[in-house]
Amino acid sequence: MKEQLRVGILGLGVVGSGSVKVLAEQQAKIKEQTGVEVSIVKALIRPGEDKEAFAKEFQLTLTTELSEIVEDPSLDAVIELIGKIHPAKEFITAALENGKHVVTANKDLMAQHGVELVEIAKANNVSLFYEASVAGGIPILRTLTANYLADEITNIRGIVNGTTNYMLTKMLEDGTSYEEALAQAQELGFAESDPTNDVDGIDAAYKMVILTQFAYGMDVALIDLEIQGIRGLSDQDVAQAQAFGYEIKLIGESVKTAGTVNVSVGPVLVPQTHALASIKNEYNGVFINSTGIGQSMFYGPGAGSLPTATSVISDLVAIAKNERLGISAPQFNEYRRPQALTPDEQVIASYYLAVTGIGQEDLQTILQNETVTAKEVVDTNGRIVVLTAPINRLQLAAVEEAVANKGTLERRMRVMEA
Known part of the structure; x- marks a missing residue:
């Protein structure tokens, strides 16, 4: 010994x-x-x-x-x-x-x-x-290998980048612009002089690759992820999301459906009643849904x-x-399954779309042509914001293409269900 x-x-x-x-x-x-x-x-x-x-x-x-x-x-x-x-x-x-x-x-x-x-x-x-x-400082990986060994995780999502969470907190609570929030984050040492990995979602994507390996045993690459950052996020969108009852957070999510996984990173409208909405500044939080334990969240400092x-x-x-x-050198994660990605037609979510250069009537026609229902529509001086009912990725892509032919899609964000 x-x-x-x-x-x-x-x-x-x-x-x-x-x-x-x-x-x-x-x-x-x-x-x-x-x-x-x-x-x-x-x-x-x-x-x-x-x-x-x-x-x-x-x-x-x-x-x-x-x-x-x-x-x-x-x-x-x-x-x-x-x-x-x-x-x-x-x-x-x-x-x-x-x-x-x-x-x-x-x-x-x-x-x-x-x-x-x-x-x-x-x-x-x-x-x-x-x-x-x-x-x-959150012991999430060892928790996944030990505490969830007898459980099946169906969804793991969270705030895994402290820099962007700090910036979004300042934009929401202080009315700070994106540029000002980034400058503050850099001054405090949360963001590098080149903030690309943070604000473009790459840092969070790396972490979701690792979490997906631990949660489902599947190896995914960055090319398999849908990655969107918060670069240039408008304070109009932050305010409008809040008016709808949401807060914008950069969320990494890995969802298991019928043996397949879909992994994404992007700004998401999180219901103000959801536990992830309460995570402020540079802190991280990982929220897990599983068949045995149900819902659980792990919260703590994401860096430092x-x-x-x-x-x-x-x-x-x-x-x-x-x-x-005298245990023979175990590896951190021994769980391995063949990679199986969820087809686009089975990846379903509601979306926040901010559109300019198109009239409300034309936008409604575009949505109707793709059988997309608008749950909320707000027109602010020609900038139209729509909250859609749940749609799949193919419908979303068709709407984005049709909008691009007539005007500009300024911002697209997923909407998390309560």
Whole structure:
């Protein structure tokens, strides 16, 4: 039985240094609970990076050479926190091939190359864990593998990007414009100088790829998702949605229907009475429907040094427990099913459509031609907003094409049922 787990860490940035601090604070508790002394003893830093004082405080050996960590026979596990796809993929691969367990928070990498990396981990009889890759401090992935093992999930959706949720909260509560809300998010460090991944829905899409793997065992790629962001969202739409009794949230959703899945990310009109509407600022929330438990929601900080670092250390603790018990390197998610995407004619939802350049009569004709019922119609100085009854994607595409031939579809958003 192993009584020590010695760890190397790649990157001492905000989350990396936070992980070292969290482990130092909880080390005694972890040893008491697991019987294993878990310690981060070596760190990879960039050449010229000054981390000497931090290293001295936490008794770390610093190196600028990857080989000194991944090829060190005294190390049992490696934490990767440098981010991006490359060279993180190569670094993780090297660690796995050298027989090191790996913990990462890298959602971009795991969404795009996770299947390949898991196979490498299996081939080398080591574990690859990545709880912190989705929803920061919310332990959602391990919850899906453990608490829902005897249940069938039918819908998993949520707010999984804190930047856009912060922006939408400011637009709703303070009347802030999209541009002003983005500037505030950047000033506070929630958004990068290039906010593309956040505001165009890509960050949330990566997380929905991972959640879909855990919920249904199906591997989907970004090309399989319908992805829409909040870039340029009008304050008119925020106000109109509120007048209809909704709040706009960037929602990722993965729905299972008759053995097929439909995964999407986009701005959604959420009923003000729904639990997801109550999630404000940079917080995340994941709402699950299942046949056994019914409805449940998991809420917490979606990012930040300490929440993310806590998830990273939780993965290390899981590895330590397995090592102590002599369990042969389990993978994070062993659930696998063939991919089956829901056909467009079976993907049904109600929609919010904001149209300009078309008269109300012409718009009604377009809707009637596609057998689409308008539940609400509001005309504000020639900008017509329609709430449709439920329609499928083929009907939606036909309406969008007809509108484009006569005017402009300024905004299209799905409407969540209460």
